[in-house]
Amino acid sequence: MIDLQLLRQQPEIFREALRKRGEDIALVDEILAADEARRKILAELEALRNQRNTASKEIGKMKEDAAREDAKARARVVNEKIDAREKEIAEVEPRLRALVAEHPNIPAPDVPIGKDETENVIIKSFGKPRDFDFEPRAHWDLGPALGILDFERGIKLAGSRFFVMSGAGAKLQRALLQWLLDFHIAQGYREFQLPYLVKEDIMFGAGQLPKFRDNLYRDYERDAWFVPTAEVPLTGLHAGEILNAKNLPLNYTAYTPCWRKEPMSAGKDVRGIKRVYQFDKVEMYKYCLPAESAKELENLLNDAIATVAALGFTYRVKILCTGDLGFSAHKTYDIEVWSPGVNEWLEVSSCSNVGDFQARRSNIRFRREAGAKTEFVHTLNGSGLGVPRTMIAILENNQQKDGSVAVPEVLRERAMNRVALCLFRTASRAKRCASKLSRRKKISRADEL
RNA sequence: GGAGGGGUCGCAUAGCCCGGUCUAGUGCGCCCGCCUGCUAAGUGGGUCUAGGGGGUUAUACCUCUAGCGCGGGUUCAAAUCCCGCCCCCUCCGCCA
The missing domain is CATH 1.10.287.40 (Serine-tRNA synthetase, tRNA binding domain)
Incomplete structure (x- = not known):
């Protein structure tokens, strides 16, 4: 507001x-x-x-x-x-x-002027896309071939844009989630487990309503809305409160599922798991003093970048231009990772300084000292990371010629299990396992544990 | 789901039966001062939020309006009476 x-x-x-x-x-x-x-x-x-x-x-x-x-x-x-x-x-x-x-938020003075996403500015890039001595496959081929991704059954259960993961894929995703949370905890964030449904005023406070009504799932019988991101309950957490300035900044992180109807992208990205109606995400969130928010955005961005770097991705960072800036955002960076199967840069994180926009809507204030006037805090949010797109990038970037996928180094300990190990480990190990598996004619059904 | 109790200015409470004297009292906490030679006691004052108007370079300050869980109603007038809803506590029932 x-x-x-x-x-x-x-x-x-x-x-x-x-x-x-x-x-x-x-x-x-x-x-x-x-x-x-x-x-x-x-x-x-x-x-x-x-x-x-x-x-x-x-x-x-x-x-x-x-x-x-x-x-x-x-x-x-x-x-x-x-x-x-x-x-x-x-x-x-x-x-x-x-x-x-x-009325949308006011863009920060250093946000580049532009009409739409084509005028976003790349401010940083790291790594080079990996060279393949074979044609890299897209995750919608790789996943089903490995027996870990099932689109048909997702559709059977819930309709288009829903999917099922199983076996080593499910375990890898769980490992990813846990690793992300632990990574952020180590960066100084406090983990939260939050409601996945919130009341209407909380949705309003986060800037989702009334504008994005058509994007949200809703329980009509109760005054309850399904969260499209953990940012919503993380904003609502301190709604109506007066925070102690001494405790700022507050650095929070939370995993939640995210539900989005995506009516604006009908027909776009229909294949695969890039754009789905339900996905998992780990979010980072900050409440800080107004004077600190610009600096905190850089901290937040660096914390998010650290995750993609640790996962070994080729990535780039964009600052969104005024035409592409979200409704609530004052300034936003997107992190995109290269994925060779879908052959595009995937937005896996979006880090925004929201300024006092959500704080006003949610009435979140602070006092500099006892008896001082209340002021609105600034809030920031950043994904760390969106899980399906990160999974796409893991599968597609780490794929081997034989169809196996090497598990990123940082996830190995958590993702290890007997069979998945054969499918998802180092290239040499995968090769050995893959040949063993193909002898057993199990390459397409290697999902049992 | 059923029965009962409760929700008041940071915390704890009074006020409600019987509408106006409530400009919501008191205690604690907190802030400012006084006193006492020393973190105790005493003492005086202050201490909610939002909005409108005035005022100021900006504060300060003055003034009005609204708010006693939320929303309606009755009345010249509602913390107080009536209706609906929400939340919390205790007990009972049912179910992971």
């Missing part, structure tokens, strides 16, 4: 923000008009209420019945005026609130 008082004083800041994002600046004037209307009515309403309160007190002291009845009659007339004003404000106020809630 933007600062309405700031908009009132300096509307040009907000027109500039909308212009940079390629959105209609008319929103600013609509807000100003609604705000002015509200304040005008409010002033009249409050004057009338004051009049009534004063009259009521006098009535309370009156002894004489006739005078009392007369005063009551007069008060009733005032009440009629109050009712009329209340009706007016009941119309204007929600409209103003809705308009303000629609």
